[in-house]
Amino acid sequence: MVVDPARVPGHVAIIMDGNGRWANQRGLKRNAGHEAGEQALFSTVEGADALGVRDLTVYAFSTENWKRPVEEVRFLLGFNESLLRRRADELHDRNVRVRFIGRRDRRVPARLVRLIEQTEGLTRDNDGLTLRIAFNYGAQAELVDAAQRLVDDARAGRLEQVDESAVAARLYDPEMPAVDLLVRTSGEQRISNYLLWQAAYAEMVFVDTLWPDFNGDELARCIELYQQRHRRFGTAMDTPMDRREPPPGDGDATT
Ligand code: FPP
Secondary structure, eight states, rough: OOOOOGGSSSSEEEEEOOOOHHHHHHTOHHHHHHHHHHHHHHHHHHHHHHTTTOOOOOOOOEGGGGOOHHHHHHHHHHHHHHHHHHHHHHHHHHEEEEESSOOOOHHHTTHHHHHHHHHHHHHHOOOOOEEEEEEOOOHHHHHHHHHHHHHOOOHTTTSSOOOOHHHTTTSTTTOOOOEEEEEETTTTTOTTTTTTTTTTEEEEEEOSGGGGGHHHHHHHHEEEEEHHHHOOOOOOTTTTTGOOOTTTTTTSOOO
């Protein structure tokens, strides 16, 4: 089986799971697993780009990850910062546009927020792969924040009606397209508060590989599995693909 270049998912989202277990299996500290995850991430970015994926969104730190031991939280914050510092130019040279989705609240160190904004600014006009890093991200928090914006806009007279596009326009990145393929590594089969709105019609692929062992070839295998699926978007099974209505907002810049 090979990837059909005509049916590559436009938007792939990944839950990079299993760093801790990878490290434990080797008698290492959990943080060594996160460090090893960097290489997996860059191989996956390279693979996604080569296959023609347009958008790749990875879950780097969730709103629930603050509950981890303080040393691990501190490590993850510092690691994200050092990764950006070390790799921003390389991503820029690869024509990757980097964006962050998540709450930029007071728990995120100001230095990291500045670096995030610099990286977004540096790569803003790139027209290759868009790499979104979900950081201090939770889908429920994103929907709460969108609801708050709806209320604020309604009070200010800036809201005509509440519908799907009104909500989509108030998500962290309104330009983010719907997720086509959602991959989770490490054998867990959960969504874990990730992209609940955007992944409404995503195909799910769960692989046993622990994140540090994932790479561009593994991504290609996930895409092969995706290409065996029949996406129906809520339609009847006997509706031919080419006569199906897209889901509300699909392919629209606001979902
Ligand atoms: C989940 O594994 C992974 C994380 C919470 C962090 C993800 C971070 C990276 C992959 C590092 C590189 C990427 C960026 C963008 C900094 P886990 O710790 O939950 O593993 P476990 O389930 O085996 O304990």
